[in-house]
Amino acid sequence: RAATSTSGPGFSLMAEGIGWAGMNEVPVVITYYMRGAPSTGQPTRTGQADLKFALNVSHGEFPRIVIASGDHVEAFWDAIWALNLAERYQTPVIHLLEKAIANSYVVTEESNFRGEYVIDRGKLVRPETDYFPRFQVTEDGISPRVRLGEAGVFYTGDEHNEWGHITEASTTRRTMYEKRMRKLETADREIPEEKRVNVFGEGDYAVVTWGFTKGAMLDVLDELQAMGVMAIQVRMFSPYPRNLMRKLLQGKKAIIALEGNYQAQGAEVMTEQTGVLPTHYVLKYNGRLITSDEVVEGVKRALKGERRVVLSAGQ
Template sequence: MDSIHLVVGGPQGGGLDTVMRVIARLAARLGYSLIADREYYSNIKGRHSYIHIKISTETARSLTYPVDLFVSMDAESIFHHFLDVREGGYLVYNTFIGGKSLGSIKSMRRYTMERIRRTMAKVGIKGDTVDDVIEWVSENRAVNIIGLNYEEIVRRLTKRGIPYPQASRLISTLVSTVVTYVLGFNIDELRSVIRDVFRGMPEVIRANILMVDEVMEILTSIFKEPPLKLDEPSNSFDEVLVVTGNEVVAMGKIVGGLRFQSYYPITPAADESFYMEGKEVIKTSRGDTGNVVVIQTEDEIAAITSAIGAALAGVRAATSTSGPGFSLMVEALGWAGINEVPVVITYYQRGGPSTGLPTRGSQSDLLFTLFAGHGEFPRIVIASGDHEEAFMDAITSLNLAEKYQVPVIHLLDKFLANTIVTMPIPDLRRLRIERGLVASEGDEPFKRFNLKYLVSPRPFLGQGPITYYTGDEHDEVGHITEDPELRIKMYSKRMSKLELMDQEI
């Protein structure tokens, strides 16, 4: 097989993110390409979540159904995904919960339960238990069933010295082991990944390795050889990144010279800033230290206004948000527009309007980003299509913001934000930093908005001549004006940047 699609379903907070990251690292180590999406409810713990993965010998760029392998961590996942497995595919489930009925699942909302019940009746499933569903997919879709008693495996770990509370939290490792074996991956590589993931925690490593051993003992007694073995990979990269969209955008910003990032926590944008907080102090290859200031503000208005202030002070500055947060930022976006401030807004789309679907994907906000704000002012919107583009676009956004002195909106979505991929390390030899026209000196009163230029030289606050900024219409110096002739000149100066940008970009 040259590619395999799989789904792993389980409760929110049950270790699915760990499964995704472990399998991604494992695939990367073995030379395979991977793309993996995580879908989850707006819920801390308990509601149904799942990961959808493609592992390929070639570059993996998209996810499709039906899948070759489905692994369930709980009963609810069986009811959600039993039709997602292809005919002749494989389904792994916990036999301990075989008698659990659809109606007994407390975490499932009534409408969803009724919809699933209608689906089960339509395809001809007589009962409403997990075992009834398993029997139907086996007989009617020729799905190969792998039944494991998760509870029994956990109990076996307790006999080897692992306390039950700890052993019961290792279902994610059980699942990772099943996936590793069924796909024919080297199990020693899985053990190595576990040691890396839990480096510095010897007791945790020991418990996870014991879980691997227990599961392997059972699987090797069932199968003579892995049932879904992948072909050898054809990718030729010596090194790859294993990253989410949030992480790769953060990397791009840092590489592009970002020195100030503000945010107010919002899904699916916050993980970008969380990642960046771990990189606020960076040792360079030359041995010196670089710094990125990351600030969690009290709200989205403070997030964009602080980023605007940082940009005026001369650092590359950005904020990160999603739909509801961007809605709150619009007034300040207009302030940046009239004052020609080079600020970047990284915008991760999600389902709307209003709070909408906080953890679900959408691509419905393009027109909003193009026209947000009353009046008119130029802005650039860059929409990334994949992780490699997202990295380079993060750098390009910073360059274009400063070159043309306009707000730049980097548009992504929840899918890109939460999807893990293996990708080649970007070629930084193509990287260019363009800071635009910067004035370190000048006569006062300094004409910050000099009409001789479409893009006027800008001093940094505190590092050159005094400059003035206001939310009102202003003259070349920055003082408030209501003169109609001057209004037309200043308005035309700003809007003419659109033609310039169209010619040059």
């Protein structure tokens, strides 16, 4: 099983390799911890501004799965999940963290790391012939695969047929293009949307967030509930849980995007996928974490009518 970890500059250099993995349907996990950017930016500070880069890295269209952990325990279990997803759907999986998670530790119950889990290798087979159609066209888009390095299997960054041989034929191009993209549709059908979203509490108002902001939000959940505010944490951005998110947000008096970036990138993806626009934004992008006090402050200001609240605590 193949996995690596990096931050923004390293991920930028991996863009071509990720595209190659997409073309060759190679299972690989990249744990990507976001920090201050662009360029060298603030390498010792946290960030949450790379979501759309992760969703669109490399040129062209190919499936990639993007998940975002909200705390250390989630990061542990998501690492297992990511490897299973990569092998089941034979595609790059980008596991988003923030520097605040990647370079910190917590004291937690040992029981949080106990539990049953399954190792899902997907359609991994042993070749029965000396010449294997690695990219066989299937209904779900997922082909039987063998381990990298097996004899009689061909890989190339060029478009190819089922046997891995380069082709310029327009009909084959369309067939293979659609075969690859079907894998994301298959993942969307198979992965329960309830596993892609965490919901805390209920109310007439909703705060939508993702990543490490989860902790600050949960610390003040009782206060949010007293204000009639429920909390929603998006855990998977590709494939996006569009149906569940539409259902959760339907009829809300206010939808507040709570994020650690300027553009509210998670909210932009939400709108793209569901058609639902936030009514308010609570944002922070000075390299410091959003604190629990700031969550309460930001939500209160939003509910009083301030459409865009920019937080700035931290020296």
